Amino acid sequence: MSSKTLPFVRLADPVKDAEPLFDVCKKTVGPALRDGEPNLIAPYIWNVPYLRFCPEYCFSVDDGNGNAVGYVICAPSTSNFVRKWREEYLPILESLDPLLKRPEMNPPANWEEDLTLGVLQLLYNPEDMLHDACPKLLKEYPAHLHIDILPEYQRKGFGKKLMEALWEKLRETGVDGVHLVMEGRNVNAERFYVAVGYSRFHEVVDEGKSGELGKDLNGNIWMVKKL
Ligand SMILES: CC(C)(COP(=O)(O)OP(=O)(O)OC[C@H]1O[C@@H](n2cnc3c(N)ncnc32)[C@H](O)[C@@H]1OP(=O)(O)O)[C@@H](O)C(=O)NCCC(=O)NCCS
Numbered sequence: 469m470s471s472k473t474l475p476f477v478r479l480a481d482p483v484k485d486a487e488p489l490f491d492v493c494k495k496t497v498g499p500a501l502r503d504g505e506p507n508l509i510a511p512y513i514w515n516v517p518y519l520r521f522c523p524e525y526c527f528s529v530d531d532g533n534g535n536a537v538g539y540v541i542c543a544p545s546t547s548n549f550v551r552k553w554r555e556e557y558l559p560i561l562e563s564l565d566p567l568l569k570r571p572e573m574n575p576p577a578n579w580e581e582d583l584t585l586g587v588l589q590l591l592y593n594p595e596d597m598l599h600d601a602c603p604k605l606l607k608e609y610p611a612h613l614h615i616d617i618l619p620e621y622q623r624k625g626f627g628k629k630l631m632e633a634l635w636e637k638l639r640e641t642g643v644d645g646v647h648l649v650m651e652g653r654n655v656n657a658e659r660f661y662v663a664v665g666y667s668r669f670h671e672v673v674d675e676g677k678s679g680e681l682g683k684d685l686n687g688n689i690w691m692v693k694k695l
Contacts, residue, residue, distance in 0.1 A: 477528070484536075496617070520557070527634060549594075569588070608692070650688060666693045669692050
C-alpha cells in the first residue's frame, strides 16, 4: 500500500462527508435499529444535526482516497445544541424525508412494540439530551459526542485518534468536559472508552434501580471525561 492511500483522521467536510457518514451511522447503530424505518431515521438523530450545526467539532476517518469511513461528532454546548435542534432542525425535518413526520408524543412509545414511534419521539424531543433530572452532567461535562467507525476500520487506533483530535479542538475553545451516552449492552464500546480515558459518571442516576454508577433508568451508561 502506498503512503498516499493510508487512512487518516481529518476534519469532517459537512457537504462531501454527509452521505458517507449517514451511511456509517446506519451500519454501526445498535443492532435493534439496523433494519427498516428505524434504521433510516436513526442518522437524523445521531448524525445529521452535528454536521449541520457544529461541523468544526466533527472529524472523519478518511480511507486515504477521500472517502469518510468513520467519525466522531460533537456538540460543544449541549444546551445550545438542543435549542438549535428545536428551533432550526425540527421545522425542516419533514422536508428532509417524508418518514420524519412529527409523531404523537403521548403516550411514550413502548420500544419493544413500536421502534419507529420510539425513534421518532426521540427525534422530536431533543430536550432528552439535557438530562434535567441530573443537572450536574451538563454543568461538569457540557459537550457530548458520538463515535462510529465501519467494521473494516475498527481496532486500528482510529477511535483513539478521533478522540484526540476532538479533545484538542474542545480544549482550544475552552470546553472543559465531555460526556456521551452509550447502550448498556455495548460492552466493547465501554472497554474502548475506558482504554482511551473516559470513566463512568460518578453518581447513581437510576434512583438506585441498578445501583451502578452512571447507569440511567433506560439502562444506558453515561461516560465522562474532563479535558
Ligand atoms: C467503539 C469504536 C469507536 C472504537 O474505535 P476503534 O478504532 O475500534 O478503537 P481503537 O483501535 O482506537 O482502540 C483503542 C483501544 O480501545 C480498546 N478497545 C477498542 N475496541 C475494543 C474492543 N472491541 N474490545 C476491547 N477493547 C477495545 C483497546 O484497548 C484499544 O487499544 P488496543 O487495540 O491497542 O488494544 C469502534 O470500534 C466502533 O465504531 N464500534 C462500533 C460502533 C460503536 O459501538 N460505537 C460506539 C457507540 S456508543
